[in-house]
Amino acid sequence: MNKSSELIKITMIAFEGISAFHLSVPCLVFQDIFFGQPVRFNLRICSENSLRFETSSGFGVVVDSDLSATQEADIIIIPSWPNDLPEPSERLLEALIDHHDKGKLLVGLCLGSYVLACAGVLDGKRATSHWAFTEQFQQQFPKVNFDPNPLFVEHETIITSAGVAASLDCCLHIVRRLCGSELANDLARKMVTAPSRNGGQQQYIPAPVNIKPLTETSINLVIEQVEQSLNQSHSLDELAERCAMSKRTFTRQFKSTYGCTFGEWLQNRRLVFSQRLLETTKLSIPQIAEQAGFGSDSVFRKHFKSAFHVSPVQWRTTFKQ
Numbered sequence: 001m002n003k004s005s006e007l008i009k010i011t012m013i014a015f016e017g018i019s020a021f022h023l024s025v026p027c028l029v030f031q032d033i034f035f036g037q038p039v040r041f042n043l044r045i046c047s048e049n050s051l052r053f054e055t056s057s058g059f060g061v062v063v064d065s066d067l068s069a070t071q072e073a074d075i076i077i078i079p080s081w082p083n084d085l086p087e088p089s090e091r092l093l094e095a096l097i098d099h100h101d102k103g104k105l106l107v108g109l110c111l112g113s114y115v116l117a118c119a120g121v122l123d124g125k126r127a128t129s130h131w132a133f134t135e136q137f138q139q140q141f142p143k144v145n146f147d148p149n150p151l152f153v154e155h156e157t158i159i160t161s162a163g164v165a166a167s168l169d170c171c172l173h174i175v176r177r178l179c180g181s182e183l184a185n186d187l188a189r190k191m192v193t194a195p196s197r198n199g200g201q202q203q204y205i206p207a208p209v210n211i212k213p214l215t216e217t218s219i220n221l222v223i224e225q226v227e228q229s230l231n232q233s234h235s236l237d238e239l240a241e242r243c244a245m246s247k248r249t250f251t252r253q254f255k256s257t258y259g260c261t262f263g264e265w266l267q268n269r270r271l272v273f274s275q276r277l278l279e280t281t282k283l284s285i286p287q288i289a290e291q292a293g294f295g296s297d298s299v300f301r302k303h304f305k306s307a308f309h310v311s312p313v314q315w316r317t318t319f320k321q
Contacts, residue, residue: 007042008178011065011073013092014047015082020057022080022110022167029171033190040179044069048092070095075105075174078112079167085114085136093119106158107174109167113160117141121158128153130163149259156309168193177308180319181275219243219253223265230270230293236262270294271307278316285312 012026023045030041046065047053054060070076076099081088096119100106108116113129114137116122123143134148147153152161152170154177161170168191176184222242226234239262240250254262274292277283283291289300304312 008040008075009073010041010043010075010077011069012043012045012077012079013067013070014045014053014061014063014079016049016053017056017082018053019080020055020059021164023055023061025109025167026077026079026171028191029168029175029187033187035190037186040175040183044073046070048089067091067095070099073099073104075107077107077109078115079109081111081114083111085111085133088115088118096121100157103157105174107170108158108160109170110161110163116158116160117144122160125155125158126153127158127160128162129160132163151259176275180279181272182279182319185276219245219250219257223254223258226266227269230266230273231291232293234262234266266293267303271304274300274304274312275315275319278312279319288312 010026010030012023014023027043027045031039031043034040044065045061045063046067046069047063048067051064051066052060052062076096078096092115096106096116100119100121106116106121108114108127108129110130111133113122113127114133117127117137117140122141124145126145126147128147128150129137131148134146137144137146148162150162151166152159152173154173159170159174161167172184172188172193175187222239226239236247236251240247243250245253251262254265258265260268270292274288274294277288277291281288285300286297289295289297292300294300294303301312304310304315308315310318
């Protein structure tokens, strides 16, 4: 996290034939959407082979930086990569490895994670990318623990995201990690999007369509009710009964819908809620632990530190409004 007023330097690496959407998402989140408030990031776009290139969307782009722009960056973003997965150049890989060796943040959005894998920085780590490339990714990089389900996977200095729209989730998460959830939520409101989405890619993988109206036992409706009562205990047996399902069926359908277990989902929602309470209220840590449903402040501190690598008090000190 960055408390100083100094801008966080981001270098994004573009290339011939890049999708305009992949190029624009980091531009939007880290630069364009800050109207009405101080900009927190200095975003530069660089290209390895030419300062002018064509996008896959039918128009050209001119940038003023080459790979040397990576040397001063706090964060390097690979926003995507061509679908035929060409080998990255040695020069690009060396720049990424050097950045990683300095302990700075590397981000691979969508197929950008392929480039990070080629650099070897994902070896022994869990990572994700677009679900359609699962088999190819697993075959080519057996040392990487590839997980096709999450919208993004975070390590201290590496973040990989799923395809296309998940890059927006990932970029907002980076804002939340570096600048606090209040700013991330405000940017999301300006973009008219959710500050964070539940579940993973599983909900977007093609499957037979079965449209049903919401009822009192619909799983989505029950989960909405759970989110409104995070301070209460919620057992699988109770939720399955409210959904008129067996515990086994509820567990299977929940993971199919949200891409994670109910326990993982519930803990994530409680943590996000606790961030908001830390930033916007004067409640004590035990009071926040109770309101967020952690039961005791010791349990709350443990899970918060595990998720965000700082204590709740440190988070409040950094991001208190």
